Amino acid sequence: MVGLVIRTTGSWYKVLPKGAAQCALDPDWEHALVDCRLRGNYRLRGNKQTNPVAVGDEVEYELQEDRTGVISEVCDRRNYIVRKATKLSKQTHVIASNLDRLCIVATLGFPRTSTGFIDRLLVTAEAYHIPACIIFNKSDLYDDSLWEIHNELKNIYQAAGYPVLAVSALKGDGIETVRQMIAGQTVLFSGHSGVGKSALLGAIAPGLDLRVGEVSEWSLKGKHTTTFAEMFPILLPGTTDGQPTFLIDTPGIKEFGMVDFSPEELSHFFPEMRRVLHDCHFANCTHRHEPHCAVKQAVDEGLISTERYNNYLGIYDQIENGNETW
Numbered sequence: 001m002v003g004l005v006i007r008t009t010g011s012w013y014k015v016l017p018k019g020a021a022q023c024a025l026d027p028d029w030e031h032a033l034v035d036c037r038l039r040g041n042y043r044l045r046g047n048k049q050t051n052p053v054a055v056g057d058e059v060e061y062e063l064q065e066d067r068t069g070v071i072s073e074v075c076d077r078r079n080y081i082v083r084k085a086t087k088l089s090k091q092t093h094v095i096a097s098n099l100d101r102l103c104i105v106a107t108l109g110f111p112r113t114s115t116g117f118i119d120r121l122l123v124t125a126e127a128y129h130i131p132a133c134i135i136f137n138k139s140d141l142y143d144d145s146l147w148e149i150h151n152e153l154k155n156i157y158q159a160a161g162y163p164v165l166a167v168s169a170l171k172g173d174g175i176e177t178v179r180q181m182i183a184g185q186t187v188l189f190s191g192h193s194g195v196g197k198s199a200l201l202g203a204i205a206p207g208l209d210l211r212v213g214e215v216s217e218w219s220l221k222g223k224h225t226t227t228f229a230e231m232f233p234i235l236l237p238g239t240t241d242g243q244p245t246f247l248i249d250t251p252g253i254k255e256f257g258m259v260d261f262s263p264e265e266l267s268h269f270f271p272e273m274r275r276v277l278h279d280c281h282f283a284n285c286t287h288r289h290e291p292h293c294a295v296k297q298a299v300d301e302g303l304i305s306t307e308r309y310n311n312y313l314g315i316y317d318q319i320e321n322g323n324e325t326w
């Protein structure tokens with residue numbers, strides 16, 4: 001049997017069998033899921049990762065008499081996104097795999113997401129070859145000055161090559177555009193706690209069983225909770241062959257990505273820098289203080305945003321100083 005891992009709790013994995021009712025809004029959906037464990041003698045490929053099976057993995061499993069499954073094979077991942085297993089550990093935890101898109105959910109007010117945070121997630125997406133977009137939520141709270149900031153940021157990020165949307169999960173504004181953009185894809189929603197990720201998923205697919213506001217309340221109380229990514233298949237119009245759309249919520253996950261590249265590679269993960277860096281005088285130009293640097297020239301000419309460039313410098317320093325998570 002072949003299926004898709006949609007949730008993990010400890011050593012049990014919820015697997016959606018191929019061909020089963022593929023919509024989390026289907027009343028029979030929970031019953032279609034198979035509780036699976038990993039085969040006892042499953043050989044881990046290397047020991048860098050703490051979880052051998054992650055949300056988004058395609059797995060082969062055998063059904064037992066008690067209707068549980070035993071996973072015999074985790075299929076090769078197209079891509080995946082990780083975080084550090086623990087603060088000091090060298091090991092990583094795979095948050096989710098086989099992604100078609102990373103949606104960065106941000107807010108301009110209540111609270112304000114920094115461009116530094118957005119740019120770090122974008123770098124992560126570039127490093128893992130996952131197309132990214134930025135969704136500014138809570139547009140219902142915008143006044144004129146927030147709209148002005150929104151439009152400035154939209155210009156910056158669209159020029160870099162990323163789709164930018166303004167939405168209100170609360171009022172429903174812009175949600176149809178999100179649906180059209182993600183139809184048929186596997187999409188990970190990431191961003192700070194409280195920006196409205198769960199509310200956004202609920203707006204995209206009304207009726208999903210999501211805990212809006214819950215994690216932010218937990219963290220206010222200072223409780224330590226271990227929550228993981230969870231995937232919800234839904235059916236959206238506009239897909240061929242009724243292909244489901246997979247939404248991945250990440251409640252409680254604070255850190256995304258881990259740098260496994262050298263600072264010299266960083267500019268390759270800024271698309272607008274990647275386009276010009278071959279014109280730098282020095283082949284190993286770091287675009288910080290070298291003369292005849294095409295990147296700095298593009299910044300001076302207003303072709304590359306000063307804000308993005310400053311964040312590049314900040315991330316460069318951070319990696320150089322051995323601080324490799326965000």
Ligand SMILES: Nc1nc2c(ncn2[C@@H]2O[C@H](COP(=O)(O)OP(=O)(O)O)[C@@H](O)[C@H]2O)c(=O)[nH]1
Pocket residue numbers: 137138139140141167168169170171191192193194195196197198199200211212213214215216
């Ligand atoms: N005004 C406004 N509030 C929102 C919107 N979306 C979410 N919220 C609120 O923001 C808080 C956090 O939402 P939640 O979905 O739990 O955020 P998450 O931590 O990113 O999953 C809740 O109190 C929501 O009601 C929105 O579009 N507008």
Ligand SMILES: [Mg+2]
Pocket residue numbers: 197198199211212213214215250251252
């Ligand atoms: Mg949430």
Ligand SMILES: [Zn+2]
Pocket residue numbers: 277280281285286287288290292293294295296
């Ligand atoms: Zn340069």
